Amino acid sequence: MKPLHWCLTGIVASAVHAAPPDLAPQPWQGQAANLASQLIGHYHYTPVALDDIQSERIFARYLKALDPDRLYFLQADIDGWQAARHQLDDAILGKDLRIPFALYNRYARRADERFAHARKLLAAGFDFSADETYPLRRDNADWARATSELDELWRKRVKNDWLQLRLAGQDDDTIRRTLERRYTGFQRRLEKARSEDAFQLFMGAYTASVDPHTAYLGARAADDLDISMRLSLVGIGAVLEEKDDYATIRELTPGGPAAASGRLHVGDRIVGVGEGEQGQIEDVLSWRLDDIATRVRGKADTVVRLDILPGGTQGGQPQSVALVRKKISLDDQAASKAIVDTAEGGRPRRIGVITLPAFYQDFEARNRGEAGFRSATRDVARLLAELRAEQVDGLLIDLRDNGGGSLDEAVELTGLFIETGPVVQQRDARGRTQVSGDNNPAIAWSGPLAVLIDRNSASASEIFAAAIQDYRRGVVVGETSYGKGSVQTLVNLDRMASGSPNGTNGLGELKFTIQQFYRINGSTTQLRGVKPDVVLPVLPAHAQPGEASFDNALPFQRIRAANYDTLALLDDSATVLQQRHAARVAASPELQ
The missing domain is CATH 3.90.226.10 (2-enoyl-CoA Hydratase; Chain A, domain 1)
Structure with missing residues (x-):
């Protein structure tokens, strides 16, 4: 029955769509935001007071991060958040991030509604004999006042997407499938969102309101920065990409454990990950790509076991491959x-x-x-x-x-x-x-x-x-x-919170400007x-x-x-x- 299990899982993932989760802030996120505000307020090159004026700047950048082309929110949404414009500073200082999370959740629902509507428009196709225009940039446009106004805007957007693919030489059936995958993929990313994603967006708006190079790095982003600076990581030497809901091998590092094994190839799909020789294999088909990558990485000279569906196959019995993690030079x-x-x-x-x-x-x-x-x-x-x-x-x-x-x-x-x-x-x-x-x-x-x-x-x-x-x-x-012409430093917020030099990256890190060169x-x-x-x-x-x-x-x-x-x-x-x-x-x- 296992081959049938894998085959059916793929079919269900393509057909079923769940609403985006209602995300809530975690206590550590309020602490991290507050610590960041202390560093910015006391040690930044040009200290910025966290007050109502700064709250307005954060609010404007947060809206722009969530809906840069004004395609999701209605004017009623914006009107309902007038009080929030002056409450984001209090949210950070009080370690209570419910307001920015409420804004994110509204965005996720609105965006999901829009892409669901876009998918419905694909069935009928479009008449290109009509004389119509679609503005490619709407960052300064008025917010739509009614759902019907958004519907019309999205009709033109989807029509424009269709036209771009037609100009690239695709026929209508191929265009319909391509756009269906594109819009469904966006909805699935909304489904897989976690509180860390909403927090990162909000902190990005906060730090960007200070200066262009001050930034909050969550634990994963901090790890990625470390990797980029040392040009090495511990893993199996495989670059992954999300393709048709699978974590698919895009590239193998020459000499890495994956390439050296001879059992993994470009196009293979990872459907299960287990730790050690005897650890249970977990089904990762519905996981986010970054979570899968984190599980595949680990300490040097430890074993990771992967269940693999070979590239080009339609389901079937996965093959189990055990690899020893090694240091990979980039x-x-x-x-x-x-x-x-x-x-x-x-x-x-x-x-x-x-x-x-x-x-x-x-x-x-x-x-x-x-x-x-x-x-x-x-x-x-x-x-x-x-x-x-x-x-x-x-x-x-x-x-x-x-x-x-x-x-x-x-x-x-x-x-x-x-x-x-x-x-x-x-x-x-x-x-x-x-x-x-x-x-x-x-x-x-x-x-x-x-x-x-x-x-x-x-x-x-x-x-x-x-x-x-x-x-x-x-x-x-x-x-x-x-x-x-500015210099930034990187502060581990865990070390700041505990006073210990051995802090982890649980609270993340803050990169902020301390000098001009x-x-x-x-x-x-x-x-x-x-x-x-x-x-x-x-x-x-x-x-x-x-x-x-x-x-x-x-x-x-x-x-x-x-x-x-x-x-x-x-x-x-x-x-x-x-x-x-x-x-x-x-x-x-x-x-x-």
């Missing part, structure tokens, strides 16, 4: 190198390119005193040694799409290219300035250097690029960077970013917003320059490069 997110062979004046040139996606560092391993802890600087130093051995003539550091990371790593990475000297200045809320710099005279690369940045290069990327530019150590190429020339990257020496054209369609797009970003400021000496490595090279680039742009229609 090398695809680490620094990497390549060599580009080119020519200049008829002479061959070899250019080394190091791509750095983030300024990562394994903080825990470093704090434990491990000699071989992983970091961006160490990886880049190793790659530079390899490029020197391969006798490259020049070096390009590619920081495009690098949103930053560890400030210490930005300082240490700069130290690979200068002897000694200041790299960045930091000023706290009291106006005290400290200078962070390189004290190691050793240089890993003394040859020609260029740094490539784009609009998504931010924070630590801007510290590095600015220092290279201020020292005239290399040429900065690309487009003006993001414009983030400045270039060694006294300017800041805040709002204005780093302007390249050689500016590459950017198509308007590809232009990205930066820090200046936030209404509560810190202002641009200047302070006194640090004591440093520029290097004579560039001479007139930057000017020559600018002239050559301008001529190349003028002669290329594609770059106009």
Whole structure:
């Protein structure tokens, strides 16, 4: 009977839809919100009072997070929450989050109603001969005053979704199935919502009302941040995705336990998870993907057992696979190198390119005193040694799409290219300035250097690029960077609550702004970013917003320059490069 069980489970999951749960705040969430408010009120770079004015800001951002295009709520909902506009500060200070949860529950019901209505519209199809328009952005539109008004709005929205798929070449039957899956999938996500989801949304609205880079991280988000900084996790080496209600293997990490076993493949579906050699296998078919991923991960050298439905099969008896969890290195997110062979004046040139996606560092391993802890600087130093051995003539550091990371790593990475000297200045809320710099005279690369940045290069990327530019150590190429000039710290709320350094992540963590950083020339990257020496054209369609797009970003400021000496490595090279680039742009229609 077991094969029939699995087959029927899939059928029932596709056919039955339950209403979203009525979520209630947990006591620990009120405590976490209150602790966050204490940190923000006392230690933020620009302390923000939690009062009725701030409550209005939180309320506006919370509504925008729940219903950004005003597709779910009615004007009557908004009118009924007038008092709540000035009560969210009291909710946080009083550790009573019933009001923000009531708003979330109303959103979930309204959204579920809308997608149920959207599914009903699919049966009849649409007449595209009518002259109609649908506004793609409604963030400033009026709230609908009646359900009939929302119905008409959603008719046009579904019609637009249908049209987009038709323009992509799908026939009507395929479109109907695609949209049915899309709308049903949204309803199922609402069904699986937990109090942590509502709390995260509310805390996101609260912290975003303070500044763009202050944020609350729930336990799972905090763990994910740790993974991204140390570039490793303990698990089986499989990337999962939700596909047709199954946790499906999207990718296997080469050399990981899953790939090495030879028994798991891309497209296989996980339907059961058990701990240890004898632990009971739990049916996870209705579980959220993040819960399944958490169960699959665990401590190194422990056993996890999985029930697997092979990809391409329709139900059937699941296969049981036992794997030993191992440390998985996320090398695809680490620094990497390549060599580009080119020519200049008829002479061959070899250019080394190091791509750095983030300024990562394994903080825990470093704090434990491990000699071989992983970091961006160490990886880049190793790659530079390899490029020197391969006798490259020049070096390009590619920081495009690098949103930053560890400030210490930005300082240490700069130290690979200068002897000694200041790299960045930091000023706290009291106006005290400290200078962070390189004290190691050793240089890993003394040859020609260029740094490539784009609009998504931010924070630590801007510290590095600015220092290279201020020292005239290399040429900065690309487009003006993001414009983030602030420093954040991360506080474990459990440790704050208990006073113990060994707190877990049960209450989560708060990332909040404590300093503003400045270039060694006294300017800041805040709002204005780093302007390249050689500016590459950017198509308007590809232009990205930066820090200046936030209404509560810190202002641009200047302070006194640090004591440093520029290097004579560039001479007139930057000017020559600018002239050559301008001529190349003028002669290329594609770059106009």
